[in-house]
Amino acid sequence: MIGEKEDWLRCIEMLFLPQEKIKNLLYCFLILNIIACTPQIDDLPPFQLANDLTVDGQRLVFQSARFSLTGAIEVNEENSHVFGVLELSTDEDFSSPPNSGGSIIRYPLYSVNNEISLPAFPMESGRYTVINETDFEVNNSVLQGENFVFPAEVFLSSNIDGTWAISFSGESGTVQVQFDIQAGLVQVSNSWRSAEGQHVNGTVALPLNYGTFRP
Structure with a gap:
């Protein structure tokens, strides 16, 4: 009361x-x-799992991602970039040879070398320009200070003998890559095309094993 x-x-x-x-x-x-x-920024995930990638309008569902680091390499000056290969597969375990009908996209990534010491992850997140062979071999002076992909490659519909029904490489466009080591994820957003006119568009976000790398 x-x-x-x-x-x-x-x-x-x-x-x-x-x-x-x-x-x-x-x-x-x-x-x-x-x-x-x-919602507070710290409470939000950096991105959600996604699988919305198309090749010439055909949607592909990717199951796994893997990354391998080569090290610092010379592009237009000594040790100007760090080189690593990111791959996406429609197989769950990157079977070798790929399962019949499987597909792979390969992104050889050249990230500007910021002299980051291992085990810190040396690859930058952000925009990578898709370039062609001429840009890489002849006009590489324009690549100074730029992140780029060469050659972005698509391999579609594996045959029983390990060959591919369709394969092509990138001519121009961009790939946005977001590495999230703490969450164990990678996100790849595509907007690029081949010299023959095939278009790759859409976003894939998948778990990625970063091994002993740290943020």
Whole structure:
């Protein structure tokens, strides 16, 4: 009863508060509610698992990803880039030879060498430009300070003998790569084409074993 009486007294007091004070109380109430309902950045995952990639409009469902690091290499100056290969497969375990009908996309990634010491992960997340052989062999001066992919390769529908029904490499476009070591994930967003006009579009996000690398 005492608690109920105090609540009634507060309500009566509110009726006689100055209008400006009531407005201020309402503003505080609204701000507190907005803060309470806004998700904090630390609580949000960096990205969700996704599988929405198409090759010339045909959707492919990838099951696994793997990455191998080669080390620092010379592109247009000594040790200018770090080289690693990211691969996506429609097989769960990267069977060798691939299962009949399986497909693979291979991204040889050249990341600007920022002299990061192992076991820290040396590859940058972000935009990688898809380049062709001419850009790599002749016009490589434009690659200084740039992350790029060469050659981005697609291998579709493995035959029983280990050959591929269709294969092609990238001519131009971009690949966005997001490495998340803590979550053990990698996300690849594609927007590129081959010299023959095949288009690769869409995003794949899959678990990736980073081994002993650390953020």
